[in-house]
Amino acid sequence: MHDGKFRIDARDGSARAGVLVCAHGEVETPAFVPLATSATVKGLDSAEVEALGFQMVLGNTFHLFLQPGHELIAELGGLHEFMAWRRPIITDSGGFQVFSMGHGSVAEEIKGSRTNERQSRILEISEEGVRFRSYVDGAEKFMGPETSMEIQAALGADLALAFDECTPFHVDRDYTARSTERTHRWLDRCVEWHSRHAPAGRLLYGIVQGGVYEDLRIASAERVAAAPVAGVAVGGSLGQEKEQMREVVEWALRPAPPEKPRHLLGIGDVDDILASVAAGIDTFDCATPTRLARHGSALVPDPEARWRLDLAKSRWRDSREPIAEGCPCPACRGGEYTRAYLHYLVRAGELTAKRLLTLHNLTFMALLMDGVRESIRGGSLEAYSRRVLAGEGPWSPTSGGP
Amino acid sequence: MHDGKFRIDARDGSARAGVLVCAHGEVETPAFVPLATSATVKGLDSAEVEALGFQMVLGNTFHLFLQPGHELIAELGGLHEFMAWRRPIITDSGGFQVFSMGHGSVAEEIKGSRTNERQSRILEISEEGVRFRSYVDGAEKFMGPETSMEIQAALGADLALAFDECTPFHVDRDYTARSTERTHRWLDRCVEWHSRHAPAGRLLYGIVQGGVYEDLRIASAERVAAAPVAGVAVGGSLGQEKEQMREVVEWALRPAPPEKPRHLLGIGDVDDILASVAAGIDTFDCATPTRLARHGSALVPDPEARWRLDLAKSRWRDSREPIAEGCPCPACRGGEYTRAYLHYLVRAGELTAKRLLTLHNLTFMALLMDGVRESIRGGSLEAYSRRVLAGEGPWSPTSGGP
Numbered sequence: 001m002h003d004g005k006f007r008i009d010a011r012d013g014s015a016r017a018g019v020l021v022c023a024h025g026e027v028e029t030p031a032f033v034p035l036a037t038s039a040t041v042k043g044l045d046s047a048e049v050e051a052l053g054f055q056m057v058l059g060n061t062f063h064l065f066l067q068p069g070h071e072l073i074a075e076l077g078g079l080h081e082f083m084a085w086r087r088p089i090i091t092d093s094g095g096f097q098v099f100s101m102g103h104g105s106v107a108e109e110i111k112g113s114r115t116n117e118r119q120s121r122i123l124e125i126s127e128e129g130v131r132f133r134s135y136v137d138g139a140e141k142f143m144g145p146e147t148s149m150e151i152q153a154a155l156g157a158d159l160a161l162a163f164d165e166c167t168p169f170h171v172d173r174d175y176t177a178r179s180t181e182r183t184h185r186w187l188d189r190c191v192e193w194h195s196r197h198a199p200a201g202r203l204l205y206g207i208v209q210g211g212v213y214e215d216l217r218i219a220s221a222e223r224v225a226a227a228p229v230a231g232v233a234v235g236g237s238l239g240q241e242k243e244q245m246r247e248v249v250e251w252a253l254r255p256a257p258p259e260k261p262r263h264l265l266g267i268g269d270v271d272d273i274l275a276s277v278a279a280g281i282d283t284f285d286c287a288t289p290t291r292l293a294r295h296g297s298a299l300v301p302d303p304e305a306r307w308r309l310d311l312a313k314s315r316w317r318d319s320r321e322p323i324a325e326g327c328p329c330p331a332c333r334g335g336e337y338t339r340a341y342l343h344y345l346v347r348a349g350e351l352t353a354k355r356l357l358t359l360h361n362l363t364f365m366a367l368l369m370d371g372v373r374e375s376i377r378g379g380s381l382e383a384y385s386r387r388v389l390a391g392e393g394p395w396s397p398t399s400g401g402p
Numbered sequence: 403m404h405d406g407k408f409r410i411d412a413r414d415g416s417a418r419a420g421v422l423v424c425a426h427g428e429v430e431t432p433a434f435v436p437l438a439t440s441a442t443v444k445g446l447d448s449a450e451v452e453a454l455g456f457q458m459v460l461g462n463t464f465h466l467f468l469q470p471g472h473e474l475i476a477e478l479g480g481l482h483e484f485m486a487w488r489r490p491i492i493t494d495s496g497g498f499q500v501f502s503m504g505h506g507s508v509a510e511e512i513k514g515s516r517t518n519e520r521q522s523r524i525l526e527i528s529e530e531g532v533r534f535r536s537y538v539d540g541a542e543k544f545m546g547p548e549t550s551m552e553i554q555a556a557l558g559a560d561l562a563l564a565f566d567e568c569t570p571f572h573v574d575r576d577y578t579a580r581s582t583e584r585t586h587r588w589l590d591r592c593v594e595w596h597s598r599h600a601p602a603g604r605l606l607y608g609i610v611q612g613g614v615y616e617d618l619r620i621a622s623a624e625r626v627a628a629a630p631v632a633g634v635a636v637g638g639s640l641g642q643e644k645e646q647m648r649e650v651v652e653w654a655l656r657p658a659p660p661e662k663p664r665h666l667l668g669i670g671d672v673d674d675i676l677a678s679v680a681a682g683i684d685t686f687d688c689a690t691p692t693r694l695a696r697h698g699s700a701l702v703p704d705p706e707a708r709w710r711l712d713l714a715k716s717r718w719r720d721s722r723e724p725i726a727e728g729c730p731c732p733a734c735r736g737g738e739y740t741r742a743y744l745h746y747l748v749r750a751g752e753l754t755a756k757r758l759l760t761l762h763n764l765t766f767m768a769l770l771m772d773g774v775r776e777s778i779r780g781g782s783l784e785a786y787s788r789r790v791l792a793g794e795g796p797w798s799p800t801s802g803g804p
Contacts, residue, residue: 039746043445043753045732045739068746072720076742084738294753318474330447336486337447340478344441344470351445351696354753 005203005230006261006282010377014253014280017376020056020261022088022158023201024080027055029261030277030372032268032365033090033285038063039073039083041362042290043355046085052359053366056088056158058285061151062097065143066136070154078156090285091157092265093207094148095183096166096235098122098130127182129163145189153198160198161233162190164207166265169237176211183209184223191227203230205263208252212239217251224256231261234281238267246275253280270299270307270368274385277372289365293357296346298323298331299364301393309339311357316343326395329363331356367394407605407632408663408684412779416655416682419778422458422663424490424560425603426482429457431663432679432774434670434767435492435687440465441475441485443764444692445757448487454761455768458490458560460687463553464499467545469538472556480558492687493559494667495609496550497585498568498637500524500532529584531565547591555600562600563635564592566609568667571639578613585611586625593629605632607665610654614641619653626658633663636683640669648677655682672701672709672770676787679774691767695759698748700725700733701766703795711741713759718745728797731765733758769796 006029008018020027034041034049036057041049049057059079064070073082080086102122123131129144143151148163164183167176187206194204206224210216224232234252238245249264256262261282267273268286276284289299292308300309300323309323319339322332331337337356345353371394375384388394408431410420422429436443436451438459443451451459461481466472475484482488504524525533531546545553550565566585569578589608596606608626612618626634636654640647651666658664663684669675670688678686691701694710702711702725711725721741724734733739739758747755773796777786790796 038750038752039743040752040754043757045754045758047732047738067750068719068742072742075720076722076740082740082743082746084743317470318477320478330449336449338478338484340470340474341441341484341486344484348440348469350440350442351753351756352442352447355445355757356447 005201006259008259010379012376012379012381013278015277015376015381016280016282017373018261018282020088020282022056022203023199024086024088024158025055027088027283028373029282030273030369030376031056031283032273032289032369033058033283034362034365035060035285035287035290036083036085036089037287038067039079041358042294043351043358044362046083048359049085049362050087052362053370054087054362056090056283057085058090058092059083059155059157060097061091061094061148061155062143064091064155065094065147065151066134066141070151074154074156078154080156088158089156090159090263090283091152091155091161092285093161093163094143094151095164095207096265098132098143099125099165101132127185145186146193149190149193149197153202157202159203159205159231160190160194162187162204162206162229164209164235166236167209167211169212169240171211173211173213173216176209176213177216180209180211180216180220183207184220187224187227187229191229195228205229205231205233205261207233207235207265209236210252211237212244212248214247214251217248218254221252222255229260231263232256233263233265235265242272242275245272246279249276249279249281256280268365271303271389273368274372274388277376278381278385289361290358293361294354296353296357298342298357299361300324301388301391303389303391311339311342311346311353313343316340319343323357323360324364324393324395326393327360327363328367328395329360331360364394370394407603408661410661412781414778414781414783415680417679417778417783418682418684419775420663420684422490422561422684424458424605425601426488426490426560427457429490429685430775431684432675432771432778433458433685434675434691434771435460435685436764436767437462437687437689437692438485438487438491439689440469441481443760444696445753445760446764448485450761451487451764452489454764455772456489456764458492458685459487460492460494461485461557461559462499463493463496463550463557464545466493466557467496467549467553468536468543472553476556476558480556482558490560491558492561492665492685493554493557493563494687495563495565496545496553497566497609498667500534500545501527501567503534529587547588548595551592551595551599555604559604561605561607561633562592562596564589564606564608564631566611566637568638569611569613571614571642573613575613575615575618578611578615579618582611582613582618582622585609586622589626589629589631593631597630607631607633607635607663609635609637609667611638612654613639614646614650616649616653619650620656623654624657631662633665634658635665635667637667644674644677647674648681651678651681651683658682670767673705673791675770676774676790679778680783680787691763692760695763696756698755698759700744700759701763702726703790703793705791705793713741713744713748713755715745718742721745725759725762726766726795726797728795729762729765730769730797731762733762766796772796
């Protein structure tokens with residue numbers, strides 16, 4: 001299981017550049033993994049995602065379980081065949097979504113109603129797992145560690161994540177401690193299931209939980225480090241501020257076996273990626289780049305704006321500028337589309353805006369990671385990060401991007 | 403104005419194959435013109451539309467007038483620059499949309515409420531034109547023949563259509579007669595405006611109205627034939643049944659000068675295109691192929707199903723078939739995506755479904771027109787039509803498609 005399918009080729013401080021060898025091919029790391037939540041990177045076909053340079057996508061266990069169902073996908077040849085993506089796929093454990101129905105967010109708790117509506121979908125949480133109602137058809141469903149592993153295996157994931165509860169920021173230490181303990185017991189059951197049933201060459205990662213509590217995080221990281229898993233994923237609440245997030249990642253990695261790959265769940269901001277790579281993270285997945293695109297925002301080399309450009313703003317109404325000078329994506333290339341045009345498309349709710357911005361934002365992420373890998377190999381990650389944090393675009397020739 | 407910018411290279415019965423020379427390049431005819439209503443073929447970027455083989459798109463005068471406004475588009479270099487489409491563009495006259503706010507459809511009249519809501523947007527219809535409220539911001543707007551021409555010129559259309567009232571099916575003969583007369587007076591005003599203000603090389607087509615009444619249609623066609631316009635467009639109600647539509651097209655073309663190009667507005671069904679090409683139509687525009695795609699239907703060589711395949715139907719839930727064997731589009735090529743996958747994407751409301759089906763349906767239309775042009779040149783339009791009407795795909799090698 002933890003069969004050395006990760007090869008580290010270069011180190012730069014705690015950062016590593018390497019290759020993760022999966023059943024469906026290799027993934028150069030550090031890598032950003034786009035979300036293919038519902039068996040598609042929203043708005044793109046699989047050939048386009050590959051052409052952008054990505055080598056792995058993340059499918060969503062919970063959503064695919066409910067629609068169209070993992071049995072159907074298995075019958076049709078697995079998720080790779082289903083979505084015509086022949087490279088590696090990670091699937092998340094489903095834990096985040098299944099528990100989200102109960103947790104809600106802090107904002108939702110304040111608003112009240114939405115949390116209640118969500119809570120009503122959870123019927124029971126027990127040591128076995130979670131009983132809930134499907135948002136698709138209201139049918140009663142169950143997901144526990146074995147179900148999660150079964151679904152991920154049926155989908156044909158190259159890389160499965162152990163079933164966990166992703167504790168949110170607003171739960172207290174006591175809840176976090178008890179939840180993390182249960183996640184550890186679930187990890188054992190996932191390891192057991194995986195060792196008996198998973199096809200050869202499929203990888204299982206354990207997930208480090210423990211919220212924002214140093215001792216709980218480190219204890220959880222030690223537990224995952226000791227487990228016979230191929231890699232370590234860091235999940236759960238990483239805090240409300242970037243400083244705290246970096247601290248939590250550092251705790252979670254402290255006991256991690258250096259030879260195993262490490263995945264950071266749900267983090268995708270430019271500065272967070274650079275800091276986490278420096279701390280020793282190898283892969284990332286995050287909804288932000290593609291979600292921002294669908295809501296009209298482009299990633300741009302502007303640290304003060306958190307790398308975001310909101311094209312819906314009326315100041316772009318008559319701007320002849322492209323989204324970003326020098327970006328090789330289909331929206332920017334040759335100054336093809338102006339901010340004025342994209343502003344108009346965003347305001348008019350046109351599909352083409354979602355598509356062009358998705359292509360742009362994923363191009364940004366792909367080139368950022370190209371630069372990260374190249375600079376680690378050249379021993380210049382710190383200098384690269386400094387330039388990006390100072391506002392250099394990842395497509396700049398000096399950044400190491402193509 | 404009617405300066406011989408249309409070159410007929412081959413004839414097959416009444417059908418013609420040729421080249422329409424526009425300010426922004428040539429269009430091989432017969433051609434299907436995809437809709438770029440809101441300055442985009444929904445979900446595709448302009449480079450993709452060109453790659454599909456289309457040489458002209460149709461922009462919408464009414465919608466672009468209201469959002470983002472023709473002055474802004476002109477300031478930004480015109481519609482070609484704005485949407486990065488450097489080939490010819492037709493713009494419709496805006497008449498259809500502006501009057502639709504009042505007319506509604508028969509179905510809407512039966513339902514009642516929607517027509518009232520729409521009617522409330524029209525403030526006044528007079529000899530001058532129409533005063534109405536914008537659906538974007540509620541502002542009062544006016545469109546008459548000169549406004550329509552001004553907007554189309556500001557957009558930079560290669561081919562403008564004279565302002566008309568598109569009479570719907572359910573209005574009576576008397577209304578149709580009076581409306582058609584007014585459309586003729588508006589045609590004179592459009593010709594006048596065009597001759598004074600339009601940049602050189604821009605084409606103006608007159609529109610034949612007259613509803614389903616033989617004498618009114620023929621009188622209207624004679625009026626347009628006598629006008630100093632570059633081409634003839636056939637608009638308005640073409641009847642409720644295909645037989646009647648063909649009759650109306652035949653009346654409308656009877657007095658048309660044979661050397662001028664003829665456009666049929668809003669028609670795009672496979673059998674209607676074949677019949678209309680045989681009657682002497684050169685270009686078509688229609689929302690159907692792209693609209694069907696966005697609603698989950700693919701065009702397939704199945705005459706009995708009116709060339710439509712509804713992928714939302716549960717019978718495709720586990721189908722391993724592609725949409726259409728032999729189709730070279732990104733959705734079908736190499737059997738890449740199954741009906742099961744597309745069914746799932748359609749049901750889940752995924753953008754990728756709209757995109758893949760739009761690419762498929764426009765590929766179908768492009769290849770259909772390739773076959774039409776090739777068969778006219780080979781004197782075999784009737785045989786080609788017979789094969790397509792018998793269920794042969796336009797991608798079949800014997801069809802003349804690539």
